[in-house]
Each structure stands twice: as C-alpha cells, then as structure tokens.
Amino acid sequence: MTAPVSVQNATKTFGSFTALDDVSLDIKAGEFIVLLGPSGCGKTTLLSILGGFQSPTKGRVTIAGKDMTSVPPARRPTTTMFQDYALFPHMKLRDNVGFGLRMRGMAKTERDQKALGFLDLVGLKTSADKKPHELSGGQRQRVALARALAVDPDVLLLDEPLGALDLKLRRQMQDELKAIQKRVGTTFVHVTHDQEEAMAIADRIVVMNQGRIEDFGPPADIYMRPRSVFSAGFMGEVNFIPGTVKHRGDASALVHTALGGIDLPLKSFTVGAPSAGLKVTLCIRPEHFRRAGEAEGPVASLGEAKVTGSAFFGTHYRCHLKPSPAPDLSIVAHMPQSADVADGQIVPLAVNLADIVALPGSGS
Amino acid sequence: MSTMTLEDTERRKAWGFVAPALLWTVAFFVVPFLFMAAMSLWSRQSGQIIRVWNLDNYVAFFEKDSLFKGLTNSLEITLIVTVLSVLLAYPLAWIIAERVPKRFQRLALIMAVLPFWTSYVVRSYSWLLVLSRNGVINQALMTLGLVREPLEIASNRTATVIGFVHFFVMLLTLTIYANLIQLSPNYRRAAADLGANALQTFWHVILPLTLPGIMTGAFLTFVLCIGDYVTPQILGGNNELVLPQIIMLQLGRRADFPMAAALSIILMLAVTVAYVLCARWLKIERA
Amino acid sequence: MRDMLTKVASFAYAGLIYGFIFLPVAVLVLFSFQDGRLPVPPFNGFSLQWYEAVFADRKLMAALANSFVVAIVSSLIACLLGFLAAYALARYKLPGSALQRGLLIAPMTVSYLIIALGLLTVLNAFGIKLSLWTVGIGHVVINLPLCFAIIYSSMGDHHINIERAARDLGANDVQVMALVTAPMLMPSILAAFFLSVTFSWDEFIIAFLLSRFDVTLPVEIWSLLRSGLNPKTNAIGSLVFLVSVAVLAVLELTLFGKTKKS
Numbered sequence: 001m002t003a004p005v006s007v008q009n010a011t012k013t014f015g016s017f018t019a020l021d022d023v024s025l026d027i028k029a030g031e032f033i034v035l036l037g038p039s040g041c042g043k044t045t046l047l048s049i050l051g052g053f054q055s056p057t058k059g060r061v062t063i064a065g066k067d068m069t070s071v072p073p074a075r076r077p078t079t080t081m082f083q084d085y086a087l088f089p090h091m092k093l094r095d096n097v098g099f100g101l102r103m104r105g106m107a108k109t110e111r112d113q114k115a116l117g118f119l120d121l122v123g124l125k126t127s128a129d130k131k132p133h134e135l136s137g138g139q140r141q142r143v144a145l146a147r148a149l150a151v152d153p154d155v156l157l158l159d160e161p162l163g164a165l166d167l168k169l170r171r172q173m174q175d176e177l178k179a180i181q182k183r184v185g186t187t188f189v190h191v192t193h194d195q196e197e198a199m200a201i202a203d204r205i206v207v208m209n210q211g212r213i214e215d216f217g218p219p220a221d222i223y224m225r226p227r228s229v230f231s232a233g234f235m236g237e238v239n240f241i242p243g244t245v246k247h248r249g250d251a252s253a254l255v256h257t258a259l260g261g262i263d264l265p266l267k268s269f270t271v272g273a274p275s276a277g278l279k280v281t282l283c284i285r286p287e288h289f290r291r292a293g294e295a296e297g298p299v300a301s302l303g304e305a306k307v308t309g310s311a312f313f314g315t316h317y318r319c320h321l322k323p324s325p326a327p328d329l330s331i332v333a334h335m336p337q338s339a340d341v342a343d344g345q346i347v348p349l350a351v352n353l354a355d356i357v358a359l360p361g362s363g364s
Numbered sequence: 365m366s367t368m369t370l371e372d373t374e375r376r377k378a379w380g381f382v383a384p385a386l387l388w389t390v391a392f393f394v395v396p397f398l399f400m401a402a403m404s405l406w407s408r409q410s411g412q413i414i415r416v417w418n419l420d421n422y423v424a425f426f427e428k429d430s431l432f433k434g435l436t437n438s439l440e441i442t443l444i445v446t447v448l449s450v451l452l453a454y455p456l457a458w459i460i461a462e463r464v465p466k467r468f469q470r471l472a473l474i475m476a477v478l479p480f481w482t483s484y485v486v487r488s489y490s491w492l493l494v495l496s497r498n499g500v501i502n503q504a505l506m507t508l509g510l511v512r513e514p515l516e517i518a519s520n521r522t523a524t525v526i527g528f529v530h531f532f533v534m535l536l537t538l539t540i541y542a543n544l545i546q547l548s549p550n551y552r553r554a555a556a557d558l559g560a561n562a563l564q565t566f567w568h569v570i571l572p573l574t575l576p577g578i579m580t581g582a583f584l585t586f587v588l589c590i591g592d593y594v595t596p597q598i599l600g601g602n603n604e605l606v607l608p609q610i611i612m613l614q615l616g617r618r619a620d621f622p623m624a625a626a627l628s629i630i631l632m633l634a635v636t637v638a639y640v641l642c643a644r645w646l647k648i649e650r651a
Numbered sequence: 652m653r654d655m656l657t658k659v660a661s662f663a664y665a666g667l668i669y670g671f672i673f674l675p676v677a678v679l680v681l682f683s684f685q686d687g688r689l690p691v692p693p694f695n696g697f698s699l700q701w702y703e704a705v706f707a708d709r710k711l712m713a714a715l716a717n718s719f720v721v722a723i724v725s726s727l728i729a730c731l732l733g734f735l736a737a738y739a740l741a742r743y744k745l746p747g748s749a750l751q752r753g754l755l756i757a758p759m760t761v762s763y764l765i766i767a768l769g770l771l772t773v774l775n776a777f778g779i780k781l782s783l784w785t786v787g788i789g790h791v792v793i794n795l796p797l798c799f800a801i802i803y804s805s806m807g808d809h810h811i812n813i814e815r816a817a818r819d820l821g822a823n824d825v826q827v828m829a830l831v832t833a834p835m836l837m838p839s840i841l842a843a844f845f846l847s848v849t850f851s852w853d854e855f856i857i858a859f860l861l862s863r864f865d866v867t868l869p870v871e872i873w874s875l876l877r878s879g880l881n882p883k884t885n886a887i888g889s890l891v892f893l894v895s896v897a898v899l900a901v902l903e904l905t906l907f908g909k910t911k912k913s
Contacts, residue, residue, distance in 0.1 A: 051557065053553060072556070073553070073556045073557045074556050074557070074558075074559045074560065074561065078557075079557050079558065080553070080554070080557050082550045082553065082554060083550075084548060084550055086548060086550035086551050086553070086554040088551065088554075088555075088568075088569055088573075089573065090572045090573060090575075099555070099558050099560075099568070100558030100559050102568075103558055103559035103560045103564060104559055147554075147558070148557075151558060151559065374743055375743065375744075375745065377739075377743070377824060378739040378740075378742070378743035378745050379739070379745065380739075381735040381736065381738055381739035382735065382736045382739035382740060382745065382751065384732050384735060384736075385732040385733060385735065385736035385755060385795060385799065386736070386751060386754065386755070388732060388791065388792070388795060389754055389755055389757070389758065389792070389795065390754075392770060392788055392789075392791070392792045393757070393758050393761075393766065393769070393792050394754075395773060396766070396769030396770045396772060396773045397761075397765075397769045399769060399772045399773050399776065400765070400768055400769040400772050403772055452668065455664055455668075456664070456665060456668045459661045459664065459665050460665075463658070463661045474899075474903075475669065476668075476669065476672060478672075478673075478676075478896065479672055479673060479675070479676040481892055481895040481896055481899065482675075482676055482679065482888055482891065482892040482895075483852075483853050483868070483869055483872065483888060483891050483892075484853050484855060484869065485855055485869045485872050485873055485876075486679065486872060486884070486887075486888035486891065486892075487675060487676075489679075489872075489876060489884060489888065490675030490676060490678060490679040490888070491675050492880065493675070493678050493679065493682065493690055493691065493880060493885075494674060494675055494678050496691065496880065498689070498691045498692075499678075499691055499692075500674075500678050500691070500692055503691070503692040503693075504692075530671070530672065530675065533668070533671075533672065534672065587760070587762070590762075591762030591763065591764050591765070593764060593855075593856055594855055594856070598876065608762075608764055611764065611768070612764075615768075615771075615860075621772060621775075624768060625768065625772065628762075628764065628765045628768050631762060631764075631765065632761065632762070632765060635760070635762070639760070
C-alpha cells in the first residue's frame, strides 16, 4: 500500500569514514522522493538503510510510525529495485514477479494471476513465459519494477535504475515510472545523480553532499530558491557573485558587490535573515540575465560586460562575459536565439530582483 | 606474376602460424586415433596381428562376462564417486565462499587443494598406507577398542572409491566455488527483500544458479574417473577390475592390441554418451 | 541462536573435510621420517635414512631429472604452438576457424589412456623406438589444447589496436608477436606454461606406455610400489610434495604481486 517514512538523526560511519552525518528526513505517504547528489554523497547508503540492508550507526528509521531500524529486509514493508535488476536468470518472468508472493505462501494459480496483472501494468504480459536473458535492458527493468510492486510494499526503493539506459529510453522510463507511481500510490524513494532526471520525476528532491542534506523541496523551489551554494551549483549552471550586506532595512537589504550595490528584497535571502556586515553569495542563473532596458519589473543593474566567447545551443546562445567593473569575474549568460552576438560586444546587464538568491557565506 | 592482395598475404601468414599446432594434433592425435579405430577391427592370433576386418573384438566384449563387467564396474564406481564428491564438495565450497572472510578465502581454497600437489601415483599409495591392515585407521580403531580385528578396507572397491572421492572433492570444490563467487550479491538481497529466508534463498535461487558449476565439475569427474588406471590398480585389489585395468591387461600379458583398441573405443563411447546427456549444462549461460 | 548453530556446524564440517583431505598427505610425510622398515604406526622415531636412500638411488634421481626435462621441454613446445595458433585464429579470418578450434581442443576430451594407446599403436606400426622423446610428444598432445585455450581466450579485441600501432610504427610480424603481443599476454602464457608443467610432471599413463629404459618420476615410483609399503616411497613422495609447495609459494608471492600492480 503506502506509508510515510521518517529518518531521525541517522549517522553511518565505516571506520574513520562518515557516509551519513546526522541526516533527518520526513517523507509523506504516496510521495515520489528523489535522493540526488554526486557519487559518494551518501544517497545509496541512505537508501540501503531504508531498505534494511544496512543499519545506521546512530539514529532511527520509522515506517508508518513503527520503528524499523533493525528490522531485516524480509520483514520490512519495503522492496528494492536494484541497479543491475537482479532478476533470477533461471526463472521465467512470471515466476520472477511471483517470487515474493510465493515466499508469502500464496498458491500457484493465485500468484500466477497476480503476477500476470503486474506484468500487464508494465506492458509485458505477453512475455510472461520468457526468461530474463531474452529481454532488452529496458524490458528487464520493467520486470524488476513489477516484481518489486507485486508484494504490495508500502515503500519502493529504486537504486539508480535508469543509469544503464540510453537517453531516449531513459526519458520514456521516467514518464512511465511517474505514471505507475501515481496509479499504485506507493511511496517511491529514487536515487540518482542526474539533476534533470530528478526534476522530471520528483515531487520533492533531497539534495545530498558528503553525507549531509543540502536542500529539500519541490524541484521548482530547489532550482529557483536554493538554500545552499552546493545545491545551487548542482541543480544547474549558476553564477556566484560575492558580496557584503551594507545595511538592512524593513523590506530590503543593500548588498555591495563588485558589480555595484543591489537593493535586495528580504525574501531573496533563503537561509536566515540578513544583518549588516554579513558576507553573502549572490546566485544568478545564466538564463536570468537581461539587457538593461529590456527587463520588466524591479531590476538590478549590473553594469556593462564584454562578450569574450559564445556558442549556439539551439534554444539560446551561451556566452562568456567579462564585467567592466570587475574584470576578474567571469559571467555565463544566455542570450536569446535571435540576438546578434559577437565577440567583443559590450552588453549592459540587468537581472530581475526576483531572480536573485542570496546565500550566506563566501562560498566558491 | 599474379598480384597478391593484402588479404591474401595476411591469410598465407595466418596459415603459417596455425599450421604447426594443427599438424601436431593431426599427426599425433588424429592419426593415432584412426589407427586405433582400425586396429579394433582386426584381431590377434598366435602372436600375429591379422589384418582382416571383423567385429570379433566387439562381439567378445558383449559375450565375455569378464570384459563386460569391466564396463559395469567402471560405470558403477564412477557414478558413486561423482555423486559422493558433489555432496561432500558443495558444502565446503559454500563455506569457503560464504563463511570465510574475503581476505582468507584464497588461502582456504589453496589449503583445500594443496594435497593435489603430491604426485597422483603417490597420493593413491598414501591411501594404501592409511587403509591397510596395519595402517593408521586400523591401528587407531584397534587402540580405541572399537574393533578387534583389522578391517579389510584396502584393496577393494571401497578403497578405490575413497581414493577417487579424495581427489575429486578437491576438484569440485574449485569448480563450485568459482561458480558461487561470481553470483551477484544482489540476487541474495533481492530474494531476502522479497521475503525469502536463508533456506528458501538457497533452494530457489542459489542452488539453481550453481547448477552449471556442479554439472561441469561432475562431467569432468566422470571423464577423469572412468578412464583412470592408477587408483583402481593401487587400491582396488584384484577382484573387481575396471575397464582401464582390463585394457592394460590386454596390452601386458597378451599384447592383444586389437582387443585393447576395441575396449578403448567402447570407453570413449561411454564418455560421449555422458557428454550428450550433460551437454545442455556445459554451455555457459550468461545471467 | 540460529546463526551460532550454523557457524558451529560449518566449522565442524570444514574441519572434517580438511582433515579428510590432508590425512593421506600427513601420514605420507610423517612416516617418511620413520626410524624403521614400515611406514605404518607406531612411529618409532625421527630418521632421515629414507631421504638418504632416495638421494642415493640413482635410478630415482635420473627419473627426477627426466621428469623435469620432459615437463619443461614439452610445455615450451605446447606453449609456443598454442600461442602461434591462438594468434592466427584470433587475429585473422581463416576459413573453417571453428573447425580448427574444435580440432585443437579435441584432445582435452579424450582419456589419456586412449591417447597413449593410439600413439603406441602408431609407433609400433612404424617401428619407432620408445623413449623420453615419445613421452614428450604425448605430453605436447595433452598440453597443446590447454595452452591454446588459455591464450586464445585472453586475446581480447582491445589488444588489436595496440598491435596495429606497433605495425604502423614499422614492426614486422615476428617483432609484433615477440615484443608486443607476448608481453601483453604474459600472465596467461605463464599460467598455461605453469599448468602444462604441472600436468606433464605428474602424468603417469602416457609416460608408462611410451617409455622403455629412461623413465619419468611417476613411472619410477610405480616400480617402487612393487616392493609394497616402503618408507623410501614416502620419502620421495614427500620430497616432491614439499618442493611443489615451495615453488607454489614462491610463485604465489611473485605472480600475486605482479597481478596487483597491473
């Protein structure tokens, strides 16, 4: 069925290496959660702790309110879809999918029927008598999904299941996973290092780095309003501009940067309230730059910048610019498809205030 | 002067490289085999080989009890040895693959195979030492008061079986271990995840997936065992002779090459039949 | 609790099987030091007389040397022929290559007794005298398939471009094979050589049937067996065993170190 999952202060150490550092997470029943991060960030460790294949050095895991921290995989209401699918090569698909049901003591006719039902859900009903080696990678993955869902788990854990597929197939499977999850309503926890994939399928994304949670929220929130420098950089290209808060007013704070002073509304500060003297990093995404004068709404003017290089990307030009007031800085900006871009051009830059996020610290 | 293409020169070279090995195999394996096949259809009378084509040797095999029994003894002993060796080796292979910490597995495996490095002849002799009337086992049993008279366990079928099983347990431990160790750990995890306990995981998943390793080892055991002369000769006594011993008898006393050849062909046929029965397991199926 | 039980059971079973495996060898080695005439209990005391007897036995020492020579020479030939054949079949498209491969591997499926018998028949027919040479020929027959199979299966496609590069830089075929291919495949070539030496060294039936006056060690030990249970046999057996183990240990330490580096 479905259930909420809660992780409380989970830490996992291997000798001197800390894989998870005091991680806490609350997942609602029926959510599609994606654990996102680079290799070694702890996402796979967290997943295997949820699945019961490892237990945390410290901390608790509860599923549907019950403490599951030391419960083995067989007795948890979770099933895992492994990265290499782990389909039993000597069994037909029908028996693969029905395996969990057989372990629960279901009679043959009943479990065959149920297995066929789940194979139908993933579109492979006609292949029920085939063996895994007769299928393609994408098909095997669907069988693995059917097998995991057949036992009606509360939580389905997916360990980078789409990594081995080519781009087109991956996009297709992302849509299918999303559709199936909506149909069965089970809580899905999906691990990936691909931020595009995360944004395509997640209800909420957990951005992880070096054993800690950097950010947690719906894709749009994380992309537009990141709460850590790492998260901002991982979710897509971003320009980091260091600055200092000069003084703070009721509705805004003045931030001094190498490109001039910017009067930022307080809601631009996603982590805590600004105070005078606070060092901040401004995050501006390449697609948010505008020519001064062409932008609408409250705008920050960033002075002039010279184009030092550009490449045509189909939907836009990706340009490198060197700002005149701060020649040490390098800015990446997207210019419209129709623009007349040339090296050496001087462009007056501006950004909508709503598109700037200010994060504490002078992170790189 | 015809011009040779690049491919032609290349092919010429390739033939040159592979020719020595091919020639050696044909000259010293294929031709001797054909000679032997021909020889089996001749007969020996009064010290001479009569080159008249006939099936006398084969007929004699089916008619003479002493000859036919050789095959039945061989088959019985080989089957017992194969089954026993598999049953004893599998748990050991499993223990080394599953219970021994990874960094000691290589050592454990080497230890299980070390006695392999005594000479084959010497190893069978060693069993004679152990099983003979005044050997270690009998002395131990008598000192402990478990028996009053020494047991006759050397120079009979039991000793032969023990000698064979000793060797093949080592061989099968290797093949089964190799199979076990390359199973993805995710199979076990998936089975556990879906609710299987340790016994169920073993029965439904691990055992079927190690069947290729078992069958390969068993087939190897069958082939090596049925064609072996040394162990039965040293440990078997003179009563129930196996086919290789009978073949050697034809050579020794009576220099009856035709008969020896015919019996060898029959031995080969037995192996071929075994191969055909096991063929589907001997193909490597990728998971 | 269940876990504890399986641990104890596993330990007990492993102990029993290891005991079974080592029993004959332990008895062999122990009674090679027997101060007495029979290599059976009771163990009278520690004596090196039987080892002295072994070294004093000229025939035995000659057989030892013969085994060594036959093993090395036949394995060298088997490796060379196997390497050339593997190179030809892996790198070039020859007609009937599947058949050729099958033919080269065929001797592995035939009992040694039958191979020996076949060769004996032919040698008799042509009036060729039996000697260590004929034994060597037989040993190449049994080891060539092994060398071929091991080396062939290790010639991966990713090696082709390295050889092409060498050719591109001007190397001829022999140079490519000797200076590029062989070094790349050294682990498999060494493995094939080592296995061939082991099989040849220990081989009995071919050596027995195809030799006459000069024999190899297993054949000489066989004649020793006529004198029944004799500590001298223990001594030579233990000697062979201990030397083999020592060689294995050395190889393990050096080769194992090599594989770690690559």
